[in-house]
Amino acid sequence: MRCPFCGYEDTRVLDSRELSEGRAIRRRRECPNCHARFTTYERYETGPITVIKKDGRREKFDRRKILNGLLKAFEKRPVTLEDIERIVDNVVSTLQKSGTVEVSTEQIGKIVMDELKKTDQVAYVRFASVYKDFREIDQFIEVIKELRQEAQKSGE
Structure with missing residues (x-):
C-alpha cells in the first residue's frame, strides 16, 4: 500500500481488526519513510x-x-x-x-x-x-x- 502522505511504495501494518462480523478488516498502517500513520479498510466487492x-x-x-x-x-x-x-x-x-x-x-x-x-x-x-x-x-x-x-x- 502506497503512503497517502509521501507516496512511499510500501507501508507497514501495525494492527488489523475484523469489523462488521467479518465483512471488513480495519488496518492501522505506518509509513517507514515519513512515519505517518493512517487507517485502511478492506471489504469484499459484490x-x-x-x-x-x-x-x-x-x-x-x-x-x-x-x-x-x-x-x-x-x-x-x-x-x-x-x-x-x-x-x-x-x-x-x-x-x-x-x-x-x-x-x-x-x-x-x-x-x-x-x-x-x-x-x-x-x-x-x-x-x-x-x-x-x-x-x-x-x-x-x-x-x-x-x-x-x-x-x-x-x-x-
Whole structure:
C-alpha cells in the first residue's frame, strides 16, 4: 500500500481488526519513510447495485454517500466512526442480501432510518428531516411523538 502522505511504495501494518462480523478488516498502517500513520479498510466487492433517484435517474450505488449522510446526522453525538461504519455495513449487507440489482433511494433511506432508530434518536430525527424533506415544524413533532410512543411500548 502506497503512503497517502509521501507516496512511499510500501507501508507497514501495525494492527488489523475484523469489523462488521467479518465483512471488513480495519488496518492501522505506518509509513517507514515519513512515519505517518493512517487507517485502511478492506471489504469484499459484490455485484453492482443501481440506485433509482426520485427523479428517475439511475446511478451506481456509492456507500460513501450513506457514510456522509450519517456523519452529518451523528455530528456532535457520542458515536464512534467505527459505529457509523458498522451501520453503513449493515445497510450495504441488507441491500446485498435482498438480491436486487436496482434499489430506490426511498428503500435505502428506510433501511438507514431503521438502523438509526436502534442507535441514536437525535441522529434519527436529523436524518429523517432530510430524508423526508421536512418543511414544517409539525413534521419534527410528529417524528418525535412516534419515537416517544415506541420507547413507551418497549419500556424505556
